[in-house]
Amino acid sequence: xxxxxxxxxxxGYLHIGGARTALFNYLFARKNNGKFILRIEDxxxxxxxxxxxxxxxxxxxxxxxxxxxxxxxxxxxxxxxQSERLDLYKEYANKLIQEGxxxxxxxxxxxxEVQRKLQLKEKKPPIYDRRCLNLTDKKRxxxxxxxxxxxxxxxxxxxxxxxxxxxxxxxxxDTKIISDPIILxxxxxxxxxxxxxxxxxxxEITHVIRGDEHLDNTYRQVLIYESLDWQIPFYAxxxxxxxxxxxxxxxxxGATSVEELKKLGFINKAVxxxxxxxxxxxxxxxxxxxxxxxxxxxxxxxxxDHPAVYDIEKMKYFNHYYIxxxxxxxxxxxxLNQLLAISNLGYNLDDDLKLKVIKLEKNRVxxxxxxxxxxxxxxxxxxxKEDVLNExxxxxxxxxxxxINSLNDFEYYDDMEKIKxxxxxxxxxxxxxxxxxxxxxxxxxxxxxxxxxLPKIIYLLGKEKTIKRINVVKQFV
RNA sequence: GGCCCUGUCGUCUAGUGGACUAGGACACCGGCCCUUCAAGCCGGAGACACGGGUUCGAAUCCCGUCAGGGUCACCA
Numbered sequence: 001x002x003x004x005x006x007x008x009x010x011x012g013y014l015h016i017g018g019a020r021t022a023l024f025n026y027l028f029a030r031k032n033n034g035k036f037i038l039r040i041e042d043x044x045x046x047x048x049x050x051x052x053x054x055x056x057x058x059x060x061x062x063x064x065x066x067x068x069x070x071x072x073x074x075x076x077x078x079x080x081x082q083s084e085r086l087d088l089y090k091e092y093a094n095k096l097i098q099e100g101x102x103x104x105x106x107x108x109x110x111x112x113e114v115q116r117k118l119q120l121k122e123k124k125p126p127i128y129d130r131r132c133l134n135l136t137d138k139k140r141x142x143x144x145x146x147x148x149x150x151x152x153x154x155x156x157x158x159x160x161x162x163x164x165x166x167x168x169x170x171x172x173x174d175t176k177i178i179s180d181p182i183i184l185x186x187x188x189x190x191x192x193x194x195x196x197x198x199x200x201x202x203x204e205i206t207h208v209i210r211g212d213e214h215l216d217n218t219y220r221q222v223l224i225y226e227s228l229d230w231q232i233p234f235y236a237x238x239x240x241x242x243x244x245x246x247x248x249x250x251x252x253x254g255a256t257s258v259e260e261l262k263k264l265g266f267i268n269k270a271v272x273x274x275x276x277x278x279x280x281x282x283x284x285x286x287x288x289x290x291x292x293x294x295x296x297x298x299x300x301x302x303x304x305d306h307p308a309v310y311d312i313e314k315m316k317y318f319n320h321y322y323i324x325x326x327x328x329x330x331x332x333x334x335x336l337n338q339l340l341a342i343s344n345l346g347y348n349l350d351d352d353l354k355l356k357v358i359k360l361e362k363n364r365v366x367x368x369x370x371x372x373x374x375x376x377x378x379x380x381x382x383x384x385k386e387d388v389l390n391e392x393x394x395x396x397x398x399x400x401x402x403x404i405n406s407l408n409d410f411e412y413y414d415d416m417e418k419i420k421x422x423x424x425x426x427x428x429x430x431x432x433x434x435x436x437x438x439x440x441x442x443x444x445x446x447x448x449x450x451x452x453x454l455p456k457i458i459y460l461l462g463k464e465k466t467i468k469r470i471n472v473v474k475q476f477v
Numbered sequence: 478g479g480c481c482c483u484g485u486c487g488u489c490u491a492g493u494g495g496a497c498u499a500g501g502a503c504a505c506c507g508g509c510c511c512u513u514c515a516a517g518c519c520g521g522a523g524a525c526a527c528g529g530g531u532u533c534g535a536a537u538c539c540c541g542u543c544a545g546g547g548u549c550a551c552c553a
Binding site for chain 2: 126306436448
């Protein structure tokens with residue numbers, strides 16, 4: 001049985017890279033009828049935050065990545081929060097000490113820092129010199145009397161170590177260059193490299209799918225597995241997602257968290273679709289796919305081994321495509337209402353009107369927030385600023401009169417086609433160029449010279465609002 | 478700096494020794510449509526990092542150079 005996990009630490013929002021890692025784990029689990037587990041790695045008490053944990057779970061669900069076992073829903077290998085598994089780590093750290101495979105280290109962080117700097121200065125790799133490995137009883141007692149709390153270091157066995165990665169193939173390293181890693185901090189809490197091994201083992205994780213940045217950690221972890229005589233899981237290190245400038249993706253590169261994307265008006269299906277294609281492509285090179293289709297096409301062997309650059313423009317296109325061609329109007333409405341709920345813009349529109357807007361605009365919209373343009377036009381009377389006023393004043397008096405009279409006479413505001421035809425007639429009958437007529441009316445109704453098609457605006461506004469706006473504007477001119 | 482990973486259009490990618498005049502998608506440019514801006518449709522430009530091998534034949538295999546990224550924490 002395939003068992004994979006996504007193991008975020010709750011120190012920030014779920015970002016694009018994390019979401020993609022979660023997705024690949026999810027895909028692999030579903031494809032192989034396995035289990036997808038969520039584990040929270042909250043051993044850094046300073047930076048971990050329960051709120052982030054909740055946001056991460058919420059965003060994962062928003063993306064449609066449901067897990068089979070996790071801190072909130074439990075499971076046979078609970079608990080799924082590292083902070084609740086502290087005894088387990090201590091037990092195995094002690095076991096390693098007793099077997100001479102790990103040792104207490106009494107060095108302080110300051111001492112280590114000094115040593116590291118020195119080594120770096122001499123252009124040497126910063127490796128711990130094992131000064132605490134063979135401490136005399138006297139020295140040890142001295143440290144204890146000073147009140148020093150020891151950390152536990154893993155004793156790295158020196159050898160040629162080869163690991164096999166499902167994406168990169170065979171990888172090897174000389175373990176001499178690995179510094180003895182601290183596995184238990186002096187406060188008794190495990191470090192990442194130790195916690196991962198213990199938990200993955202006891203949660204019976206079969207495949208570790210994670211970002212490339214963990215490639216070097218893998219050697220340390222494999223050594224720990226070997227020292228405990230545990231079975232080593234399969235590894236698949238997926239390429240990183242880089243910023244457009246090819247550096248590591250971070251906040252300064254714009255919208256990189258799922259939270260932000262949501263607020264910008266992205267649709268979950270589009271986000272999933274886009275990130276699935278970052279470092280992976282199906283055999284048939286299809287681009288537009290739903291999550292279940294991606295599952296059926298997914299194959300770890302299709303995952304590339306080089307990094308991909310994050311391009312929000314392409315994701316916008318996917319979003320556009322989903323809105324225009326894939327989603328039903330009611331699905332779009334649902335997404336729109338979700339967005340409205342979190343963005344507190346206070347539009348006072350009922351679903352029927354929103355649906356009308358969706359029908360009219362979905363072909364040209366890229367982001368859900370683009371619908372707001374029309375919402376604004378419907379809800380807010382035009383602002384008559386100076387430049388608008390000047391433009392308004394340049395409209396011929398006769399044209400002005402024609403517009404007012406004809407819009408007053410017109411009755412079929414609920415029929416787009418009739419509006420179109422009527423405007424055409426007005427244009428012909430009064431010898432006003434269509435372009436000029438449209439431009440003038442748009443200005444009167446919205447205070448802008450660009451925007452959605454004019455008949456749409458008139459249709460959505462209805463007779464009452466249309467006439468009212470024109471009358472208001474008339475006073476200024 | 479050591480070690481590890483990687484290098485196909487600007488970007489995501491197809492490509493696994495001959496089917497490659499290197500294909501698709503986003504972005505870009507031009508045209509059509511047209512009441513504006515878009516959308517849509519049609520068309521265009523655009524890449525095998527470089528240098529050596531191996532081979533009848535290389536984007537594909539090997540070596541080197543260069544470039545990019547990652548990592549060397551009592552962070553994960």
